[in-house]
Amino acid sequence: MAKKVTKKVTKKETKKEKIDKSKKLIQALKNHGAQIYEDLENGEFPKFSIPNRSISNIIYDKKLRQYVLGTNASLRSARNSSQLRSFTQLLWLAFFANKLTHEKKSSTLRDVYYSSQAFAVDFEDQQESDNIIVDLEAVLSQPREDFFVFPEERSSIFGDLTIEYTIPGYEGKTQNLSSHPDGYAIGPSMTSAQLTDTSAEMVIAIEKGGLFTRFVEEQVDKKFKSIIINTGGQAPRSTRTLLKRLHDELGLPVVILTDGDVYGEHIAMVIKSGSANAAHLRELTVPDAKWMGVWATDIDKFKLPTIPMTESDIKRCYDLLKDPRYEEGLWKRELEVFIKIKRKAELEAFSKYGLTNITEKYLPKKLEESKSF
Amino acid sequence: MAKKVTKKVTKKETKKEKIDKSKKLIQALKNHGAQIYEDLENGEFPKFSIPNRSISNIIYDKKLRQYVLGTNASLRSARNSSQLRSFTQLLWLAFFANKLTHEKKSSTLRDVYYSSQAFAVDFEDQQESDNIIVDLEAVLSQPREDFFVFPEERSSIFGDLTIEYTIPGYEGKTQNLSSHPDGYAIGPSMTSAQLTDTSAEMVIAIEKGGLFTRFVEEQVDKKFKSIIINTGGQAPRSTRTLLKRLHDELGLPVVILTDGDVYGEHIAMVIKSGSANAAHLRELTVPDAKWMGVWATDIDKFKLPTIPMTESDIKRCYDLLKDPRYEEGLWKRELEVFIKIKRKAELEAFSKYGLTNITEKYLPKKLEESKSF
16 A cells, blocks of 8 residues: 655645735735825826736737736726726725725625625726726736635535634634535635645646535545545636645645537636736746547547537637647647647447546546646 | 433434335335236236326325326336337346345436346436336335436535434444534435434424524524524425425425526525425325425515516516415415516525524524414
């Protein structure tokens, strides 16, 4: 039997990091607020400098292996009457973010939209308030989760990982994530927890809940010393944050298992290198993450039952080929095979060879292979 | 301080019930199999008798307060060449259900579709295999969850409830569901667990994850002695099963909180009395469950910000008015108000009055009111 390797993280370090993050955020908000006051006292129109998020300022950084914003920024000033509305909205949001962070109360994108109405701050619709939230992220270079604005989606996690909560009422309480086989929801308390202890040697992210359950039942966590994460389709940002933390703080490699289609390939890519939408943030990517499958080339290799690709599937392949991240290697090769075979296969397709075929045959083979790419 | 009332359920009873359920299912499958052999030995064509699930055989049972199937049944026989295909499919599924139940391996609707291919049983698409699964449910009068076929959707639960797992590898292990504030996923291990202990006096089901998190943060579980469930929109069947068990086994009243629109009203109705689609089952309803809000009449009463209803929202109201369950009382009244005001309001709309308005003002008021309807 293999020796159990336990990784223990120095608690003080992560705790400090967490506190620093909140402190850093509140300090940044304070600085921006002080600047506004200063402008007013000097008889000037108050303003924000906002990094430009338009396509022309989004650059793929090959060294960082993710999209980043260029150096262009624009001024949003109360002097310009056409900017007065969005200036006020942003100022209010900074105030509200400060309030949420101080009170440690989580909210959603939808909540922010409605909360603004209490202050007679007018947003046409949620699209408008969502945009201002992204502006504030760009101004602060911190994701909205840091100021307690969360999405609706949930995904879940299972495996031998002990966490220690930091949210009010739960500080210092610990939880081992191998004790509920249906999985633990990944929400504010999970992403803000300290990751204190694990015997796992890798993280396996899976696109689908049904497979997640299969993996738990087949004890993939024990057999492959892994933490299993159900991304529930495209991984929500809080899940990507957690994946990054598992990689960076615990040094765990991350492998990704998706359906064998262009959307699956892109789910893996977004975990690895982010989306252009979040080019203004750097906390959501795991550049070393590996897409383990299902590859287009696996379809033939493992004789999987397939479904024909639709016109829009094929168009999506051609679109991605123009993305700099798909310009070479595995990513390009697999897209080209999809285009050639015009067929796709789901994770459940392995069930043709028995329910445990995916965990007993496919997974070990691909894990072995993944050491070399 | 109020005295903590703890409900303890006799373990042996629920365990016995659970075992009986699996035994009952396996026995029923065995009987059907034996009948097929007998037919063959007698030189007859083998057959199944399948309760008719067409609209004409779906009746609203006012006493049971749910849809049920009438007494019409049809014979599916190997004699009839047009039925040979669906007869074979059903026979295979019965074999596969038996295998899953014996091995306690969970699968999904999608898995069943692919698994059939290992046996050269042909399904055109998943729609066809889904239909056969419903046929088998009707034949057995047991939901597919009993033979380990689960959906993809997940919802989650939080509160002072201790469960004891019955799935392999976890038998006898207990879990208290108040220890992970992001919630525990409701999957096979949760729905099959014994519900052993709780101090809660009610269950609050909420339509949205964001509100679920709010309720946990505001300690609604403690302040209102409740178990909180996030249905994630329309409640998945496994969640409805759990709601029923919390009501029936622990005697807990169930209240439901949805968006203030016709879809929210129907989410509550489906938890209460099921859907016509599941008229062949009786294990998924909580007839005593109460829809606490957001009512159409609450919109004006609580001065909520609203969104205009679309044409299709309004059409949906008129459609539901034809449903026998919406013929009277609260259900009819609220639909009529929606039609009159042509506006709807979401749960997040309360944020206009502060993030805690919903838990501090609305919830206590409606809980008090709900005692009288």
